[in-house]
Amino acid sequence: MNDSQAQPQSTVFVVDDDEAMRSSLQWLIESVGLAVECYASAEAFLDAYYPGRSGCLLLDVRMPGMGGLELQEYLQRHEIHIPVIIITGHGDVPMSVRAMKEGAIDFIEKPFNDELLLDAIRNALSVDEQQRWEQSQRAELASRLSLLTPREHEVMEMVTDGKSNKEIANALGVSAKTVEAHRAKVMDKMQAGSLAELVRMSMLASQ
Amino acid sequence: MSHHSRREFLRQLLRRVPMPVLAALFGLLTGAAVWIVIDPIQTRAIGNIFDEELSGQLETRASESLARFDSFTQSYVNTTRLLAHHRRMADYLEPVFWFSNDNDAPLLYREEAPVWLPEDAIKGLPVKPSLALLADLDGKIREVYQLGDKPLPKETAAELQHALASARQQAYITRLDGGLYVLISERVEDASYNQMGSLVLLVSIDETFLNASQQRASTSQTTVALVDSESQTILASSRNTDLLDGANINALESDYVITAQSFFEYGNAPLNLLFATLISRDVIDATRQSIIAVERRHRLTGAAIVGLIFVLLFILISSRINRLLKRVAKFSSRALHIEHPTPRGGNQLLIMEDWIRSFTQAVMKAREEMRARYTAEIQEREALKTAVLDASLDPIVTIDQAGRIVDFNPTAEKIFGYSREEVLHQALEELIFDKGSREAFNSLLYDCLGEQAPESPTVLRTLSARRKDGKLFPVEVAIKPVMLENKLFFTTYIRDISERKRQAQEISSLAAFPGESPLPVLRINQPGVVIYANKASDALLEYWGCRRMQTVPIYWKRLVEQTLETGHSTEVEVETSAGVFSLLLAPVANLAYVNVYGRDITAIRQAEEEARHRQNELIHVSRLSTMGEMATGIAHELNQPLSAIVNFANGCARRIRLGMGEKEELIKAMEQISLQAERAGEIIKRLRGMVTRQQPVREHTDLNTLVKDACTLIAHDRQKLKIAIELQLSRQPVIARIDPVQIEQVILNLLRNSLDALGERREKGRRLLLETGLSARGMAYIRVQDNGIGIAMEDLKHLFDPFFSTKKTGMGMGLSISKTIVAEHNGRIMADSLPGKGTVFTIELPASSVIAESIAS
Known part of the structure; x- marks a missing residue:
């Protein structure tokens, strides 16, 4: 319930070729207000x-046409980072393993425990939120970084590498x-309050 | 030209006008014309009658006026007599004595009446007399009583002298001092009866008097007047205002009608007077006009009534004509097929005239057509007859009663070698027939003459004929007598049958062949009679329970009929005491019989039976081996509905726990649960059906029927997916010996796959083609072709492997099982596909040449 309030725009996307599965999943997931x-x-x-849509994807592995794994692959290729939960049937374990390797955050075997499924969904949604937050941070940092001059860039890199002012002055051949x-x-443009903050920013930006 | 067109135009105009209207118009015009002619004459005649009547009337009125005047005057005479003999008069005169020499002026009374004159007597008169006088015996006036303004006229004394002296009439009209008076005198006596003198009354004849005299007359237009007959002038009249006294009556003739009468009673009067009655001409004319007007009105009314009757009569007649026209039109269209619409409005007579004219033309035309057709028909028939004679493949010779040739057709010329001119008028029997056949020919002629109805029967006989070159050959002769204009002719048809005879001989020699065959050879005709059967057929005949020239059992009879009908050979198996035979029924359609060739296949059938037995064992074993693999597939497929059930149930539980969710919503979810449970049940049922070992069933089945049945089973899905199904089924039944349930299952499976594949493509143009037939290798095939999404090349290889499926819902068993089933039937199943274009599945099954009893019935 809290989740639904925290992520009002989040949607659980269900992709399954079986009509009964789809409607039953919808029925179940809607019961927690998602x-x-x-x-x-x-x-x-x-x-x-x-x-741009936030949410997570419940994906059946076996489907006619484009299968679950293929879809996952497609999303990866197009850098769409929506968290994927794989639904598998009995005997599809190797396939599920493959899916996990491909970056699915969870897999659930049919028939599934509702708590397990809902926990997985919640988890996926929070991951999605986290990802989105980080992404927005990264975008922010990138815009700040773009304000820096090439020389300031160099200075920032060296500072975050833990070099002292003197070392930097020597390396660049300028005065301390x-x-x-x-x-x-740099501190001003990056809006960093402390060196530690600047270091964290630098790490985030380099990811 | 213009005259003609004007006439046409008039005619058209007249046509438009209905007859009653025309009649009314015509009547009106005629009436007006007659009126113009008749009216003045009539008016004049009436005027004459009126005038005649008037003159009579006038005379009557004039005499009446005179009579009234007389009686009026008489009343004064009577009064005078009364007064003269009144007591008072006698009493008054008793003491009086008049001396004859006494010249005193008469005693004059003015204001007061004298004693001798009782007032009452005078008062009763309508017009008071002017004067009353007493005169003595000498006529001398002694006393005068003046009643009005008029004084005593001076001439009175002289007049009295004269009147009394001559003792003339006591009353007359006289002129005194210019005024006209009635003078009435009566003798008076005193009480002692001594004659004393006379009482004289003078009454002035003026307007008042005359009016009073005519008072009782009803009309006021009449004026009366007294006229002096000598001067013809009016002396006094009842209307002084416009008729001046003294006017000459002749001058008044123009204004008045005047009737003058003389007074007989007053004939001795000194005056010669006429009594005139005047009536104003204006009045007469007015009366006359009014009478004429009344009469004219009566005439008009009469004419109007007659006209109305006339028009009504025409309406009646035209409606009759209308009805007649309609009836005739109906009759002509029904009975004579001449369509001639009758116009609705217009002049019926003209329409009828037009109609009859066009009707006559139509009848004439129809008659012309009929005659032309009849003539054409006769000519056609004649031409046909000639053509038939000329084209006939047989010689046709016509002979007369004496047996002489009348006609010889070209075929006869060719066959006998004579030309037509050569043989005409020769005796047929001598020319054509062999000596031995002549008698037979004559008897044939005789026979056909002896028939009751010589037109119909044809006698046929085989004779021997001779050509021009002397060669003899067998012929068939048919004679038909023809009656033409009371002459009898014979049309003789002669057919060369030498070829036929030769063939018959050849056939009989050929017939020996099958007799030597070690295998059954038979011939059965259409009614099912065994015409021929060789020695080797005995076992078969025994099986049928019939002998040669007897009918085969009903089933076989029907088979023979069927074979003849289709025109195709049929192979049937029979198991007789001597072994199993395969019989090939070969139809000889134009001769309506079937040749039957037998083949002993006992050994083959035994081997086949054995092989099939072994195969059944094998199939069961292989089925069991796939069982294990199947279990996983089933489990997989069961997972779907079970998961759905769990989800729905959990969703419901959560909602109920939280107190959310509408009742309908929950019910729907629960319905879904039961639906999914049913689905799971279905899967399990299918599994059970597969596992149960069944005794293999083999029936002769028509694959066409099977395909059609399967189609009806998917009708619902087909409609939902908007798929056009096309059936290209073999015209003949495609018979195979199969388990119909299993093969139908296979067909259904393929159809379902196709529906799924079609469901994936866009809706427009979804097409499913089903074919059946026999392949060149004698295999019956069923082909299911769709234009769905198709199957990828690498999938095609694994298509028939168990648990291979591209569908989530399928467990990948359908095609695998289908393959097993078809293999059990010694058939095979093949798939071909172009991804994106469609897929073809073909099932091949060994065709059966046997038509099973179940099909035949």
Whole structure:
């Protein structure tokens, strides 16, 4: 319930070719107040989905046309990072393993325990949220970084590498005072309160 | 030209006008014309009658007026007599004595009446007399009583002298001092009866008097007047205003009608007077006009009534004509097929005239057509007859009663070698027939003459004929007598049958062949009679329970009929005491019999039976071996509905626990649960059906029927998916010896696959083609072709492997099982596909040449 309030726009996308499975999943997931959208095939899903939408994907492995694994592959290739939960039938274990390797965050075997499924969904949604937050952070940082001059870039890299002002001055062949000035500029442009913060930013940006 | 067109136009105009209207118009015009002619004459005649009547009337009225005047005057005479003999008069005169020499002026009374004149007597008169006088015996006036303004006229004394002296009439009209008076005198006596003198009354004849005299007359237009007959002038009249006294009556003739009468009673009067009655001409004319007008009105009314009757009569007649026209039109269209619509409005007479004219033309035309057709028909028939004679393949010779040739057709010329001119008028029997046949020919002629109805019967006999070159050959002769214009002719048809005889001989020699065959050879005709059967057929005949020239059992009879009907050979197996025979029924359609060739296949059948037995064992074993693999597939497929059930149930539980969810919503979810449970049940049922070992069933089955049945089973899905199914089934039944249930299952399986494949493609143009037939290798095949999404090449290889499926719902068993079933039937199943274009599945099964009893019945 809390989840639904925390992520009002999050949607659980269900892709399964079996009508009964789709409607039963919708029925179950809607019981915890989450929005559900069902698609009979991977193609139908791709037609309707656009990358900006938050949520997670419940994906049946075996489907006519584009299968679950293929869809996953497609999403990876197009850098769509929606968290994927794989639904498998009995005897599809090797396939599920493959899916996990491909980056699915969970897999659930049919018939499934509802708590397990809902926990997995919650988990996936929080991952999605996290991803989205990080992504927005990264975007922010990237915009800040773009403000830096090439020299300031160099200074920032060296600072976050743990080099002292003196070492930097030596390396760049400028005075320590100049480095100090550059550094202050960097701190200001990156809106970093402390060195530790700047280091974290640098790490996040380099991911 | 213009005259003609004007006439046409008039005619058209007249046509438009209905007859009653025309009649009314015509009547009106005629009436007006007659009126113009008749009216003045009539008016004049009436005027004359009126005038005649008037003159009579006038005379009557004039005499009446005179009579009234007389009686009026008489009343004064009477009054005078009364007064003269009144007591008072006598009493008054008793003491009086008049001296004859006494010249005193008469005693004059003016204001007061004299004693001798009782007032009452005077008062009763309508017009008071002007004067009353007493005169003595000498006529001398002694006393005068003046009643009005008029004084005593001076001429009175002289007049009295004269009147009394001559003792003439006591009353007359006289002129005194210019005024006209009635003078009435009566003798008076005193009480002692001494004659004293006379009482004289003078009454002035003026307007008042005359009016009073005519008072009782009803009309006021009449004026009366007294006229002096000598001067023809009016002396006094009843209307002084416009008729001046003294006017000449002749001058008044123009204004008045005047009737003058003389007074007989007053004939002795000094005056010669006429009594005139005047009536104003204006009044007469007015009366006359009014009479004429009344009469004219009566005439008009009469004419109108007659006209109305006339029009009504025409309406009646035209409606009759209308009805007649309609009836005749109906009759002509029904009985004579001449369509001639009758116009609805217009002049019926003209329409009828037009109609009859066009009707006559139509009849004439129809008659012309009929005659032309009849003539054409006769000519056609004649031509046909000639053509038939000329084209006939047989010689046709016509002979007369004496047996002489009348006609010889070209075929006869060719066959006998004579030309037509050569043989005409020769005796047929001598020319054509062999000596031995002549008698027979004559008897044939005789026979056909002896028939009751010589037109119909044809006698046929085989004779021997001779050609021109002397060669003899067998012929068949048919004679038909023909009666033409009371002459008898014979049309003789002669057919060369030498070829036929030769063939018959050949056939009989050929017939020996089958007799030597070690295998059964028979011939059965259409009614099912065994015409021929060789020695080797005895076992078969024994099986049928019939002998040669007897009918075969009903089933076989029907088989023979069927073979003849289809025109195709049929192979049938029979198991007789001597072994199993395969019989090939070969139809000889134009001769309506079937040749039957037997083949002993006892050994083959035994071997086959053995092989099949062994195969059944094998199939069962192989089925058991796939069982294990199947279990996983079933489990997989069961997972779907079970998972759905769990999800629905959990969803319900959660909602109920949280107190959310509408009742209908929950019910729907629960319905889904039961639906999915049913689905699971279905899967299990299918599994059970597969595992149960069944005794293999083999029946002769028509694959066409099977395909049609299967189609009806998918009708619902087909409609839902909007798929057009096309059946290209073999015209003949495609018979195979199969388990119909299993093969139907296979067909259904393929159809389902196709429906799924079609469901994946876009809706427009979804097409499913089903074919059946016999392949060149004698295999019966069923082909299921769709234009669905198709199957990828690498999948095609594994298509028939167990648990291979591209569908989530399928457990990958359908095609695998289908393959097993078809293999059990010694057939095979093949798939071919172009991804994106469609898939073809073909099932091949060994065709049976046997038509099973179940099919035949």
